[in-house]
Amino acid sequence: MQIRRVSAEERPVTNLPLSAYAFFPSPVPSETLATQARDHVSYGAGNVTLIAEEAGRTVATVTAIPMRQNVRGRVYPMAGIASVSTHPLARRQGHIRALLPRLLGELRDDGHPISALYPFRSSFYQRFGYIGLPKPPTVSFSPADLAPLLRADLPGEIGWEHIRDGFDGYRGFVDHLLSRRHGFGRLPDHHAARLRDKVDRWLVTARVDGELVGALTYRISDHGADLIGDDLLTTGPLGRALLLQFFARHVDQVARVSVTVDPDEAPEQWLTDLTFVSESRVAFPMSAAPMARVLSIEALAGMPVGPGRVTVTVVDDPLIAGEYLLDGASGELGVSRVGATVPGARVPAATLTVPGLSGLVYGVLDPAELALRGLGTVPDDAAGELRGIFPHRRPYLMAQF
Numbered sequence: 001m002q003i004r005r006v007s008a009e010e011r012p013v014t015n016l017p018l019s020a021y022a023f024f025p026s027p028v029p030s031e032t033l034a035t036q037a038r039d040h041v042s043y044g045a046g047n048v049t050l051i052a053e054e055a056g057r058t059v060a061t062v063t064a065i066p067m068r069q070n071v072r073g074r075v076y077p078m079a080g081i082a083s084v085s086t087h088p089l090a091r092r093q094g095h096i097r098a099l100l101p102r103l104l105g106e107l108r109d110d111g112h113p114i115s116a117l118y119p120f121r122s123s124f125y126q127r128f129g130y131i132g133l134p135k136p137p138t139v140s141f142s143p144a145d146l147a148p149l150l151r152a153d154l155p156g157e158i159g160w161e162h163i164r165d166g167f168d169g170y171r172g173f174v175d176h177l178l179s180r181r182h183g184f185g186r187l188p189d190h191h192a193a194r195l196r197d198k199v200d201r202w203l204v205t206a207r208v209d210g211e212l213v214g215a216l217t218y219r220i221s222d223h224g225a226d227l228i229g230d231d232l233l234t235t236g237p238l239g240r241a242l243l244l245q246f247f248a249r250h251v252d253q254v255a256r257v258s259v260t261v262d263p264d265e266a267p268e269q270w271l272t273d274l275t276f277v278s279e280s281r282v283a284f285p286m287s288a289a290p291m292a293r294v295l296s297i298e299a300l301a302g303m304p305v306g307p308g309r310v311t312v313t314v315v316d317d318p319l320i321a322g323e324y325l326l327d328g329a330s331g332e333l334g335v336s337r338v339g340a341t342v343p344g345a346r347v348p349a350a351t352l353t354v355p356g357l358s359g360l361v362y363g364v365l366d367p368a369e370l371a372l373r374g375l376g377t378v379p380d381d382a383a384g385e386l387r388g389i390f391p392h393r394r395p396y397l398m399a400q401f
């Protein structure tokens with residue numbers, strides 16, 4: 001078996017047949033195949049795709065989308081993994097086991113210290129170092145409950161257009177939130193362009209003094225049915241109230257509004273007497289929570305962290321196994337490789353798998369949970385230091401568009 005990187009032009013005959021079989025309805029007419037091939041080249045231009053070949057035939061493929069993600073207040077290049085698929089006759093023969101670490105290593109060497117993906121099954125990607133992140137909940141409610149907002153005099157303006165027309169402003173707002181919100185992700189322009197060109201969505205925006213404070217892409221399923229929103233993006237309560245007021249004006253048009261929200265949102269506080277359902281449904285393969293991992297610890301030096309000093313031995317990973325001294329005394333993560341002993345006073349020590357380490361960095365795991373989940377060995381003194389360096393923070397991975 002031979003592994004090689006393929007160009008955008010080669011993808012329609014190497015990567016696409018496998019990923020189309022795995023992820024799209026099939027078989028399809030040849031005109032549909034031709035459209036898929038055109039889209040594959042134009043919207044995937046900046047991606048990195050590796051294939052495994054046997055006797056000139058593609059047997060497996062993996063792709064990385066060069067994205068960006070905020071981790072604890074700093075924005076990093078992030079490798080978004082997609083299109084992981086193996087030929088149906090070549091599955092369970094170790095092809096992805098060979099391809100994925102190779103792709104992650106190439107992206108790491110190319111300056112991506114982190115990676116994220118949506119798994120078909122979490123246990124598969126935990127083997128490759130990934131840990132689960134929160135699934136942003138969907139909140140649904142009746143616009144009738146928003147009636148008090150109809151009379152509210154809110155200091156802002158609403159804009160409404162097709163996403164095609166408001167695309168640049170929407171992307172600018174996503175960029176703004178990327179710089180502010182832990183966990184937020186951003187697709188590259190070539191990928192997001194699919195939203196502009198292909199997806200049928202309205203765009204509603206809220207502005208105060210000309211500045212965007214809220215935005216939502218959405219569609220209406222039918223008269224008397226649903227207003228189905230994507231991620232409700234806001235900079236704070238005023239942006240959210242302006243968008244809720246916009247929904248209130250749909251009371252005679254739709255029975256229900258649903259939007260995906262930041263996991264830190266508390267709809268109980270949006271409005272008194274708001275009846276709502278907030279649900280986060282995780283199921284495989286179609287409704288998974290995202291996952292993420294660290295690809296380079298050294299490249300995270302300088303990340304805003306809390307106080308603490310600990311040595312960690314990272315195990316079972318071809319990319320980052322080794323022993324590191326982590327120091328948060330300055331408020332920014334200090335990282336150095338260590339040998340058998342650390343100079344100075346005894347430093348608490350822990351042994352971590354990469355999912356365990358990644359869970360701490362992303363703020364989703366407490367050190368005390370690692371041993372329970374088989375993700376590391378963390379004595380109490382090391383747990384205290386790690387808790388200080390990586391305090392719990394809930395990431396919001398919005399990376400749809």
Ligand SMILES: CC(C)(COP(=O)(O)OP(=O)(O)OC[C@H]1O[C@@H](n2cnc3c(N)ncnc32)[C@H](O)[C@@H]1OP(=O)(O)O)[C@@H](O)C(=O)NCCC(=O)NCCS
Nearest residue numbers: 022084085086091092093094095096097118119120124127
């Ligand atoms: C999922 C898929 C990509 C796996 O590819 P593969 O080439 O068969 O995987 P490998 O043989 O390299 O297996 C890698 C490891 O995962 C394990 N594994 C394989 N399939 C698994 C599954 N469905 N669930 C959990 N673990 C699995 C293997 O046992 C192996 O473990 P090990 O290396 O630690 O011993 C392939 O079955 C496929 O194309 N499925 C349809 C498309 C799909 O769901 N893609 C993933 C999208 S996120």
